[in-house]
Amino acid sequence: MKRLISLSIFVFFGAVQSAIAQAPGAGMGMGMGMGAGPTAMDERFYGTVPGIGEPVPDVQVVNDRGDPVNIREVATGQYTVLVLGCLT
Amino acid sequence: MDFYYIYKPLAHPEYNNYVTPFTLEERLMHVAEAKRRLGSSVTWLADPMHNPYHEAMARTPNSELVIGPEGRIAARRTWSDPEALRADLERLIGPVERRTRIEDLDLPTQPPPPTVAKGVVPRVEMPPTMAGIEIEPVIEEGAVPFYVKLRAEGDESLRTTGAGKMYVGFHLDPLYRVHWNNEAGPVKFSLTAPSGSTVTPAGGEGPALDVPADADPREFLIDVAMSDMTQPLELDVFYFACDDALTFCIPVNQSYRVYLQRDNHGRTIRTGADNVPTAGRVPPS
Numbered sequence: 146m147k148r149l150i151s152l153s154i155f156v157f158f159g160a161v162q163s164a165i166a167q168a169p170g171a172g173m174g175m176g177m178g179m180g181a182g183p184t185a186m187d188e189r190f191y192g193t194v195p196g197i198g199e200p201v202p203d204v205q206v207v208n209d210r211g212d213p214v215n216i217r218e219v220a221t222g223q224y225t226v227l228v229l230g231c232l233t
Numbered sequence: 234m235d236f237y238y239i240y241k242p243l244a245h246p247e248y249n250n251y252v253t254p255f256t257l258e259e260r261l262m263h264v265a266e267a268k269r270r271l272g273s274s275v276t277w278l279a280d281p282m283h284n285p286y287h288e289a290m291a292r293t294p295n296s297e298l299v300i301g302p303e304g305r306i307a308a309r310r311t312w313s314d315p316e317a318l319r320a321d322l323e324r325l326i327g328p329v330e331r332r333t334r335i336e337d338l339d340l341p342t343q344p345p346p347p348t349v350a351k352g353v354v355p356r357v358e359m360p361p362t363m364a365g366i367e368i369e370p371v372i373e374e375g376a377v378p379f380y381v382k383l384r385a386e387g388d389e390s391l392r393t394t395g396a397g398k399m400y401v402g403f404h405l406d407p408l409y410r411v412h413w414n415n416e417a418g419p420v421k422f423s424l425t426a427p428s429g430s431t432v433t434p435a436g437g438e439g440p441a442l443d444v445p446a447d448a449d450p451r452e453f454l455i456d457v458a459m460s461d462m463t464q465p466l467e468l469d470v471f472y473f474a475c476d477d478a479l480t481f482c483i484p485v486n487q488s489y490r491v492y493l494q495r496d497n498h499g500r501t502i503r504t505g506a507d508n509v510p511t512a513g514r515v516p517p518s
Contacts (some may be wrong), residue, residue, distance in 0.1 A: 226237070233248070
């Protein structure tokens with residue numbers, strides 16, 4: 146049951162991006178730039194971001210009320226997906 | 234299993250009229266706007282204004298990490314990809330009995346905020362090699378918000394030698410639901426250069442218009458010759474902030490420091506239905 150719930154959340158998560166692209170006046174930019182072959186951005190990303198098996202960066206962000214949230218603490222104890230996004 | 238979006242600097246300011254926030258409170262307004270537009274229940278976090286998470290992700294606009302229960306990276310990619318993510322999760326956690334389809338979800342997506350007339354004031358023709366340069370709004374405690382926000386750009390010569398073309402654009406922030414009230418008077422600005430440097434012209438004002446209100450940016454091109462690139466230009470701006478609900482129309486004076494260094498989080502302007510790069514702008518570094 147827990148897995149089904151988790152999957153629903155996951156599908157919703159993926160759907161968010163589709164919804165953005167389909168919204169009137171749409172396009173939050175998410176997904177723009179995807180293409181075949183590595184790009185300079187790929188090289189920068191894979192050269193900077195910790196590799197598979199390494200700890201997630203120890204970075205402080207905030208929640209939607211502005212309260213501090215530690216990424217490493219948030220992402221420990223269960224599988225966690227983190228996606229960067231913005232309005233454009 | 235937990236999912237988070239992390240809000241970062243705008244990838245393409247001006248798209249759908251959104252402009253770069255100046256404060257964390259304004260970035261959280263963007264988060265609220267993203268929730269409104271998406272109808273999303275996914276939890277949003279936000280990068281602080283010095284963008285530590287965005288930096289840690291190599292300033293990518295839409296990267297994705299899967300983290301294991303022990304806090305270690307299990308998958309990573311430059312661009313979020315729902316199908317690849319699904320494959321990751323099936324590999325890491327196992328397949329599911331029933332896939333929920335996107336169309337099974339009722340996402341009440343909403344359009345961007347409406348604006349008053351646009352296309353009234355012609356856009357400036359940008360010189361080549363323009364890119365965003367760093368600005369520092371002078372934020373005074375208890376003062377009104379920056380209803381109108383400055384974007385500054387410089388050509389390659391300006392950014393590398395201190396002498397060249399600078400763009401200053403005053404953009405309404407759509408999250409404040411304001412417009413230019415052309416009956417109240419145009420935006421006016423002045424630039425002050427450090428000793429030994431020149432700016433031409435050293436100020437300007439928006440056009441006088443027959444239409445009572447519009448939402449177009451007020452844009453200017455300036456010739457700059459700086460003797461010391463580490464020093465900022467001082468910019469003072471005056472405008473009337475008038476909200477669309479017609480509850481206030483107030484005079485506002487605000488100031489900025491403008492630096493000639495490239496703004497690595499300023500990103501590239503894209504406009505139009507196809508969201509294509511605007512002429513004159515160079516790609517982000």
